[in-house]
Amino acid sequence: MNNKNKDMTWLKLDNAALIYPATINRKIATMFRFTVTLIDEVDMELLQKALDNIMKRFPTFNYALKEGFFWFYLDLIKDSPKIGQDYQNPLVRINWKDNKNYMFRVRVHHNRIAVEYFHALTDGTGGLTFILTLVGEYIKLKYNINYKYNNLVLNPNDEVLDEEIEDSFLRYAKKSGKMDKEKRAYHIKGIEENANIINIITGKVSISKLKKICTKYNASITEFLTSLILESLEEISKKEINCNKPIKVSVPVNLRKIFNSSTMRNFSSYVNVGIKVDKNGHSFEEIIFEVKRQIKEMTTKKKMTEKISANVNLAKNLLIRIIPLFIKKRIMSLVENRVGDGYVTTTLSNIGLVKLPKEMEQYITDINFILGKSKGKSGSISAVGYQDTLYITFSRKIKEAELERLFFTKLVKMGLEVEIESNR
Amino acid sequence: MYCKNCGVKLDLSLTKCPLCGEKVKNNNSYNSLYSLDIDYLAKDISIMYFAKLIILILFLSTIVTIVCNLAIDKRISWSFYVIFSFLFIASHYFYLSTSKRKVCFIVNTFSLELLLFIIAYLNKGLNWYLYLVGPFILMGSIFILFINFISKFKNILRNISYFLLFVAIILILINGLISLYMVNKFILNWSYYSLISLVVVASILFGLSFNKKCMTEVEKRLFI
Numbered sequence: 001m002n003n004k005n006k007d008m009t010w011l012k013l014d015n016a017a018l019i020y021p022a023t024i025n026r027k028i029a030t031m032f033r034f035t036v037t038l039i040d041e042v043d044m045e046l047l048q049k050a051l052d053n054i055m056k057r058f059p060t061f062n063y064a065l066k067e068g069f070f071w072f073y074l075d076l077i078k079d080s081p082k083i084g085q086d087y088q089n090p091l092v093r094i095n096w097k098d099n100k101n102y103m104f105r106v107r108v109h110h111n112r113i114a115v116e117y118f119h120a121l122t123d124g125t126g127g128l129t130f131i132l133t134l135v136g137e138y139i140k141l142k143y144n145i146n147y148k149y150n151n152l153v154l155n156p157n158d159e160v161l162d163e164e165i166e167d168s169f170l171r172y173a174k175k176s177g178k179m180d181k182e183k184r185a186y187h188i189k190g191i192e193e194n195a196n197i198i199n200i201i202t203g204k205v206s207i208s209k210l211k212k213i214c215t216k217y218n219a220s221i222t223e224f225l226t227s228l229i230l231e232s233l234e235e236i237s238k239k240e241i242n243c244n245k246p247i248k249v250s251v252p253v254n255l256r257k258i259f260n261s262s263t264m265r266n267f268s269s270y271v272n273v274g275i276k277v278d279k280n281g282h283s284f285e286e287i288i289f290e291v292k293r294q295i296k297e298m299t300t301k302k303k304m305t306e307k308i309s310a311n312v313n314l315a316k317n318l319l320i321r322i323i324p325l326f327i328k329k330r331i332m333s334l335v336e337n338r339v340g341d342g343y344v345t346t347t348l349s350n351i352g353l354v355k356l357p358k359e360m361e362q363y364i365t366d367i368n369f370i371l372g373k374s375k376g377k378s379g380s381i382s383a384v385g386y387q388d389t390l391y392i393t394f395s396r397k398i399k400e401a402e403l404e405r406l407f408f409t410k411l412v413k414m415g416l417e418v419e420i421e422s423n424r
Numbered sequence: 425m426y427c428k429n430c431g432v433k434l435d436l437s438l439t440k441c442p443l444c445g446e447k448v449k450n451n452n453s454y455n456s457l458y459s460l461d462i463d464y465l466a467k468d469i470s471i472m473y474f475a476k477l478i479i480l481i482l483f484l485s486t487i488v489t490i491v492c493n494l495a496i497d498k499r500i501s502w503s504f505y506v507i508f509s510f511l512f513i514a515s516h517y518f519y520l521s522t523s524k525r526k527v528c529f530i531v532n533t534f535s536l537e538l539l540l541f542i543i544a545y546l547n548k549g550l551n552w553y554l555y556l557v558g559p560f561i562l563m564g565s566i567f568i569l570f571i572n573f574i575s576k577f578k579n580i581l582r583n584i585s586y587f588l589l590f591v592a593i594i595l596i597l598i599n600g601l602i603s604l605y606m607v608n609k610f611i612l613n614w615s616y617y618s619l620i621s622l623v624v625v626a627s628i629l630f631g632l633s634f635n636k637k638c639m640t641e642v643e644k645r646l647f648i
Contacts, residue, residue, distance in 0.1 A: 026465070026473070027465060037457075085459065085461065086458075086459050087458075087459050087461050087462055087463035088458045088459050088460055088461060088462050088463075089462055089463050090458075090463070092463045092464065092465055093465055095465075109457075109458065109459045112457065195465055196462065196463065196464055196465055199442075200458075201442050201443070203432070401442060401443055401444075404442070404443055405430060405443040405444055408430060408432050408443060409430050409431065409432070409443070412430065412431040412432055413431075417433060418431075418432045418433065419432070419433040419434075419435065420427075420432045420433065420434050420435060420438070420441070420442060420443065421435040421437075421438075421457055422435070422438060422442035423457070423458040424442060
């Protein structure tokens with residue numbers, strides 16, 4: 001079936017995206033951001049041209065979020081997005097009107113190109129593919145080079161596949177699903193900053209050196225980082241009196257790697273990895289053993305199918321469908337506060353190593369990935385690897401940087417050199 | 425530059441360690457990674473939010489008025505005006521909360537009618553309301569709805585002829601209602617002249633509207 005035959009003037013939200021619009025408030029919308037730093041100052045006009053060139057390759061990015069009577073939907077925008085300047089405090093809630101109703105925005109500061117996405121539009125993989133395709137097109141226009149396209153840098157002139165605009169959740173969901181029962185998790189307390197402010201700290205670590213340490217523990221980088229975060233969180237929670245809630249880190253899972261899909265819309269889930277707090281504390285080896293076991297157990301294809309099926313079936317439930325949106329979104333917002341953010345202490349989203357065509361790599365010095373604020377959590381952690389550097393970014397809405405300090409000093413004590421960048 | 429507490433290497437743009445707050449001397453205070461400009465949350469206040477706020481404030485002040493009234497007079501007397509004025513303003517919330525403008529318009533017309541009726545009733549001026557104010561507001565709103573309705577048809581000449589006929593009917597009603605109020609009888613006098621002239625013009629235009637050549641000429645000059 002060719003997508004040209006379909007009515008594309010409006011779309012339904014994909015299953016994972018349903019929750020995000022409902023949880024928006026005046027101050028916070030679930031957002032994330034990718035940045036790519038180039039060797040030269042960015043030419044805004046050329047970048048605008050590159051953006052115009054690639055928009056037709058990403059048809060699902062051309063939609064605005066609208067409210068129907070029962071559900072939110074995506075409405076086609078007959079306009080083109082404009083590039084703006086970047087700010088010290090990124091990821092401030094998108095104001096739809098100022099942004100021509102687009103759910104993403106492209107911003108530039110000197111050598112750095114940033115794209116910020118509202119999560120209902122796409123997930124990390126979709127967002128990364130979009131910014132890299134944009135940067136690829138820009139480099140092609142500016143330096144007049146040719147390179148071989150790959151799965152992250154798409155050819156803007158290629159035909160859009162049906163698969164890229166589909167809601168893959170619907171394809172892989174089965175009739176019955178099951179959600180795991182969970183307990184409320186520990187939350188870091190702190191003094192909340194002004195609504196505009198987000199504190200960002202990025203630590204740059206050598207991947208090859210980090211891998212050597214990981215092999216010592218026989219763990220992957222994600223497992224190692226999760227364990228180190230849990231260890232730091234345990235130290236913080238111990239200072240509180242009578243803290244008996246478990247510490248949990250939510251680790252997003254890219255479902256494209258488990259199921260066969262190349263959609264540009266949301267297709268990710270998560271697993272909540274955690275430890276119970278006890279008086280004696282855990283050794284790092286104990287934590288890493290527990291993390292490895294839990295991740296292995298929860299990321300099986302069977303478990304993931306159960307999880308997405310439960311979500312899809314919930315959205316298909318007639319009783320839920322007939323509730324008008326203005327009531328439904330309040331319920332969803334309450335549920336998300338309790339279930340989504342309530343069950344986890346923080347999030348660690350590791351997008352993995354970014355592999356670019358060699359001709360492109362010489363023009364790109366850094367790639368970074370930052371998660372925005374959320375209502376219930378004090379902060380989030382994200383990681384992305386490029387060449388030999390792993391960029392571990394902590395974003396938080398509170399003043400205290402205790403978790404960051406513990407985490408990075410632990411890395412330093414393990415013998416790694418950590419280079420710190422910050423927006424404050 | 426390294427932080428002596430944490431042991432981490434600090435970017436050249438940093439003047440203090442973001443982890444522990446330790447100050448460091450950096451020659452290069454220029455931050456090439458993040459802009460100095462600060463982004464702000466949505467600059468325009470949401471209209472709905474503002475409307476809710478105003479309604480809440482008015483609601484509270486209405487309650488205060490009722491309490492004062494009860495304390496002074498031991499019954500609700502003059503605060504009736506405040507209560508109904510508040511209800512009238514609150515009914516405008518429909519305008520903002522739905523995109524169905526026509527429904528809002530009708531709701532607002534009736535709430536205005538109700539407000540004026542209550543004022544007239546409390547002042548024992550029902551005569552003045554029933555013959556003049558009430559019907560006039562109703563006619564005005566129907567007139568606006570009618571224009572909205574005929575504007576959907578494309579034939580301009582026919583629209584004008586409908587419009588003129590409607591004006592003629594309204595003039596008759598105005599004439600009759602005024603006489604009803606003055607002498608308690610439905611008498612028509614001056615509206616005959618307007619009726620005849622308007623009907624004549626309207627029927628000529630209606631006839632011309634079937635002439636295609638004439639229509640294109642008119643459309644060329646009168647399109648909106």
